[in-house]
Amino acid sequence: MRQLNVAIIGGGTVGSGVYKALRRNGSLMAARIGARLRVKHVTVRNKRKARSVRFPASIVSTDWKAAINDPKTDIVVELIGGTSTARKIVEQALKLGKPVITANKALLSEHGESLFQLAAENKTSLYYEASVAGGIPIIKALRESLVGNQFTQIYGILNGTCNYILTRMEADGEPFEDVLADAQKMGYAEAEASLDVDGFDAMHKTGLIASLAHGFWVRPDAIHVEGIREISTLDIEFAAALGYKIKLIATICPVTRNKRSKKALPQVQVSVCPTLIPQSHVLASVSGVFNAVYVNGDVVGETLFYGQGAGQDATASAVLSDIADASLDLLNHQSIRVAPFVAHTEDCEVLPWEEVVSEYYMRLSVTDQPGTMAKIADVLAKAGIGISSIVQPEGHEGKTVPLILMIHDASTASMQKALKQISRLSVVKSPPRMIRVEHFQ
16 A cells, blocks of 8 residues: 655644544545555644644654655645745645645635646646635535536535624624623634634635636635624614524625626626524524535535534544545546636626625614604615615613614615615614625525
């Protein structure tokens, strides 16, 4: 049985998890793929740092260049994070024709297109199952299992930190800031949590899924992103009373155009933002730190992928899957069974956010006096925006009361313009709050 040597670049949480998992199930993987896997190098920044796993001193170094350049290194696993040094690591390995595995969604979001091209030029591959949704095999599913489908709908809960916070806010009625602080103490959120709670982590993953699903490279700056900082317990309570839950939803959906449309190219909505979804939908039941991806294909129909979206073991499991694929490719004389990304749709673009049409939830704080609703309705009517229902919750006393409006389909641009006008009304006492509503139809 052939032996393949692996260099793990980065000995942190995920790197330690991969080493531990290989030590635990290495013989099982060898039996399944037909090659023994040996970790020959583990490179770290600080060899003296205490770690959850003790690496043999003989394989640990601080020189990632030497580990990659070693002629006996067959597979390189990049697990350091960031986009500067990580990019150099991946590029150097690919130039040497060595397959690379990464869990680095930020790197791929910013430089994926050029890295995939570099891999092709050097007749090797870049594997990235662990970069999206942890242990959920969504990359392989889209690229291989569902290759015969056109994807009519993809919706995802792709950030466990945000999902945990929203779940706790709903269950305990605690405000965002308190739940975030608690999540940081428990290790579910980083000390600097903006990457998660402001939606950028989910945005990186969404761009990768959208690119795979629709065959053109989706740039990060084309994706609309909103985080969950502005979600209040009031919004969660009112949403529940109306039959909804609030989730941070990634949306990847081709736009159905009117035959009279003058748009030159097909368009796909790609966005990440808080969304009201029906309590009856399967995504509404995804709680805590779990992730889920709902995929609707024109042949397969509805499918759901659910599991741990982050963490040492879940991410390590995905990395092991990629190590196995890289091993099989090497055993097959360097041929690439499945290309990491194939641009198969040149004439397609991301729908500008201003043109996205949706239903909306709107919460206002207004003066409790006759004529208030008439003034608000007049602004909406002049903008051509219809109201499907109005709720004025009882039990609120004082000079101002909440007013909830459910809005028929309207473009984002028209809603934003109407909100500016509504916010200037004397009867409106705080900035209006608007959240998308999705019925998955």
